[in-house]
Amino acid sequence: MGKQKQQVISRFFAPKPKINDSSTPPTAPPSSSSPISSPKISATVSFSPAKRKLLSSHLTSSPKRPKLSPHTQNPIPTPSVHQKFLEKLLEPSPGIPQPSSTQSSIPKKYTPLEQQVLDLKNKYPDVLLMIEVGYKYRFFGEDAEIAARVLRIYAHMDHNFMTASVPTFRLNVHVRRLVSAGYKVGVVKQTETAAIKAHGDNKTGPFCRGLSALYTKATMEAAQDVGGREEGCGGESNYLCCVVDKSVLLENADRGFDTRIGFIGVEISTGDVVYSEFDDVFLRSGLEAVVLSLSPAELLLGDPLSKQTEKLLLTYAGHYSNVRVERASRDCFNDGGALAEVMSLYENMAEAKAEDSEKEVGWTEHGNNHLDIEGIMNMPDLAMQALALTIRHLKQFRLEKILCLGASFRTFSSNMEMNLSANTLQQLEVLRNNSNGLESGSLLHVMNYTLTVSGSRLLRHWVTHPLCDRNMISARLDAVSEIAESVGSYRASQNVGSIDEENSDVAIVQPDFYSLLSTVLTNLGRSPDIQRGITRIFHRTATASEFISVIQAILHAGKQFQQLHAEDEHNNKKVRAKTVRSVLLKKLIFTVSSSSVVGNAVKLLSTLNKEAAERGDLANLIVIHNDQFQGVASSRKAVQLAKEKLDSLICLYRKQLKMHNLEFMSVSGNTHLIELPADVRVPVNWVKVNSTKKTTRYHPPEVLTALDQLSLANEELMVISRAAWDNFLRGFEKYYAEFQAVVQALAALDCLHSLACLSKNKNYVRPVFVDDSEPVQIHISSGHHPVLETILQDSFVPNDTHLHADGEHCQIVTGPNMGGKSCYIRQVGLIAMMAQHHQ
Secondary structure (H helix, E strand, C coil), rough: HHHHHHHHHHHHHHCCCCCCCCCCCCCCCCCCCCCCCCCCCCCCCCCHHHHHHHHHHHCEEEEEEECCCCCCCCCCCCCHHHHHHHHHHHCCCCCCCCCCCHHHHCCCCCCCHHHHHHHHHHHHCCEEEEECCEEEEEEEEEHHHHHHHHHHHCEECCCEEEEEEEEHHHHHHHHHHHHHCCEEEEEECCCCHHHHHCCCCCCCCCCCEEEEECCCCCCCCCCCEEEEEEECCCCCCEEEEEEEEEEEECCCCCHCCCCEEEEEEECCCCEEEEEEEEEEECCCHHHHHHHHHCCCCEEEEEEECCCHHHHHHHHCCCCCCCCCEEEEHHHHHHHCCHHHHHHHHHHHHHHHHHCCCHHHHHCCCHHHHHHHHHHHHCHHHHHHHHHHHHHHHCCCCCCCCHHCCEEEECCCCCCCCCCCCCHHHHHHHCCCCCCCCCCCCCCCHHCCCCCCCHHHHHHHHHHHHHHHCHHHHHHHHHHHHHHHHHEEEEEEEEECCCCCCCCCCCCCCECCHHHHHHHHHHHHHCCCCHHHHHHHHHHCCCCCCHHCCCCCCCCHHHHHHHHHHHEEEEEEEEECCCCCCCCCHHHHHHHHCCHHHHHHHHHHHCCHHHHHHHCHHHHEEEEECCCCCCCHHHHHHHHHHHHHHHHHHHHHHHHHHCCCCCCCCEEEEEEEEEEEECCCCCCCEEEEECCCEEEEEEEEEEHHHHHHHHHHHHHHHHHHHHHHHHHHHHHHHHHHHHHHHHHHHHHHHHHHHHHHHHHHHHCCCCCCCCCCCCCCCEEEEEEEECCCHHHHHHHHEEEEEEEECEEEEEEECCCCCCCCCCCCHHHHHHHHHHHCCCC
C-alpha cells in the first residue's frame, strides 16, 4: 500500500508527459552545439458555426446558481486548496485505463457497514451523521467532506465513500464545533456490545447501530453526552423561536396593521416558554422587538409566511449570525388541528405519568396537569399553531416532554411589565452597543454584578422588561435597599437575635445576612449551571456526577439559608427572623430553604454512590435500599458468582500440575493467566497467550469459558444498571417543579444582590414614585449617564432634569455637534428605566 501511494504522489509532482500527435511530425532533438531555445508551439484550432454559436451563448449566459447544502440550505463554498489537492491526488493515472460505460453501469458492491450508512442517510437526509465504529466516530460521503472542512481533519477515500474520523472521547468538542457552524448533527451508536453480540443471533453480521441523539444549537445544552460540560459555554440563552402569521389587512386596515403574528420561544435547557400573539405593521416592528429581546439561536418558520415576516427573520439569521433556520408546514393545522396535536401529546404524557408514578404521588400531580391543560387551551390560535409545530419539531430530539410537564409558560408582554420596542433597545444600547454590537458598553453590561449563570439570564429579562406595577416596584426596591444596607454594615461576626418574651423566650444566633447571601451565591457560581442541570435531569440526559453536584449545590444553599429562620421542634413554635425585613426576600429565602426541598434532596442523594459517580462506574452507582432495584442486585450477584467461579479454578490447576503455590496473573490486560516454565508440559487444549525465554503463559479452556461468562454477566449488569439509572431519573419528575422554583428563587436573589452591589458602588439613590392622583412628573438631580459615566470616569458632568405635566412639560435641547444632546436625552430614558426595576 505504501509503495502504491508513493507512486501516486510522485506522479502528482512529476512533470506532465509529452503527448505525441500522429498528425504533427516529431521535431528533431536539438544538437548539443546549438544554444537552448524555447520550443516551438504550433496548434490549429477550428470552430464550426454551430460550435461558435454555442460557445458565444455559453459565455454570455447568466452564471450558474451555486449548489445549496442539504444541511443548512446555504451555498456550498468553492473548494479549498486542500480539497483540490485531494481531488488531484485521487484522480486516476493517465496510464490506467478508465472503466467503460458498460462497466460503470454495474451496481457497486457495498460492505455491510456501507449499507448501514446508506440506510441511515436515506432515513435522515438533512442530518450530518457521526457513526460509531469501534473507538472512533466516522463520517461518510458528503458528511466527511463537511467534517474535514469544519473540523480541520483529513478525509480520504475508503471503498466507495470518502471518510473521516474523530476519537470517541472527543465527541463533546467536535459536536459543538459542527453545531456552531449551523449543522444538525446526529450521533449513531452501536446498540450492542461485543460480548452480547457473540452470544446473540447476530454473530457474523455487523454491529447493530441506531440514531441515539440529535444536536442543534437550541437543544445542545439539554442533550445527552455533550451538554453542560464545556467550560465557558452555555451562559447565554439559546431560544428556539417558532413564528407563524396570517394576513388581517381587511380587518385592521384603519389601524395600520396588516398581519397577525403568533410565536413560541422555548429555552429547552431551562424550561422557559414565552408565547404571544399580536397585530404587527408592515415593517414588523413588534416581531423585531421579540427577536432582539430573546436573541434566538434557532428559527422555526411555519410555512406559509408573508414576505415581510420571512424577510425580517432571514435578515436576522444572516450568514454571519450562525442562526439556524428550519421550515415546517402548518397546512394540517388550519381547521383546529393544532389544538388536537397538543392535546394528544398532553394526554399521552398524562397516561405515561400515571403508569410510571409511584403510589405515594397521589392525585396532586394529576390535578396540576389538568390546570396546565386548561391554560394551554386558552392560548390564541396562532400561538397554538406555533406550539404544535414546536412540539412536532422537538419530538425528533425526544425533548418534547418539557412543554408538557416541566415548562413555565409566560406571555411576552403583560400588564405588569413594559414591552420595549426594538428601536428603544437599539438606541439606548440596552443589550448591545452600537459601535461593534457587543455586550460590552451596554446598559446590561454595566448593571451585571451577578455571580451565577442563571442570575445573569434573569437579569437580562429584568433589564429589558421594566416593571409597571407600583407594588412590585416597591417590593423589589425594599429588597435591594435592605441588601445594600447590609453591604454597608457588613460584619464578620454573627448577630444575636432578640428575645421575644411573649413567645416562650426563645433566643437564636443568626449570621449576617449579606455575608451569608454572598457566600451562597459565590459557591453557586463555582458550581455547574444548576438551572440547566435541573432541566437536564428532567430530560434524563444528565450524568450521575452532574446530578450529584447540582442536587448538592441546592441542598447546601437550602441548609445555609435555614440559619436565617429557626424552628423549635419540641414546642412546635417558629422564631421569626429579625435579620430579614423585606417581604420579597423572606418569600425567596423560605422557598430555597423549605424543609421539603432539603428532605427531598437528602433522599435523592442517599440513593447514589458518590465515589462510583465520580469514577463513572454505572454498575455500582445505585445504592440498594429495601426492595428497590432488585434487578440490579441480582445482576451484581450474578457477576460476583461468575468471579468466584473463575477464581476457584486455580485449585483445579494446582492439583493437576501439582504446584501448591500456583496463582493467576495478569499481563498487558490479559487476566487469569497461568505462567509456567517453558519446559513444563501442559494439555494440548490449553491456549498459549504469550511467552518469554524462560516462561510461557496459558489460558486453559475452563478459564476461557469462565471469562466469557463473566464478560457476558458484566455486560448484562451494565444494561440493567443503565435502565435503573434511567428509571431513577424518570422518578425525578415529581420533584422537578419544586426544585425549579428553588432555582428561580436563587436566580432572583442573585439579581437583587447584583443590583444592591451596583447601587452601593455607584452611590445610586432610591427613587420616589408619586401617587396616581398627582400629575406626571420627573425630577432628576445630578443625573449621570450610567454607561458613559463608567467610560469617562471623572470627566462626566452631571445634569438635572425637571419635567411636570402642569408646568414645564417640554424641553428643547440645543447645542453644537458632539455637544452631548443625544447623551442627555438617552440619560433621562435610561435613568427612568433603571428606576422601574431596581434603583
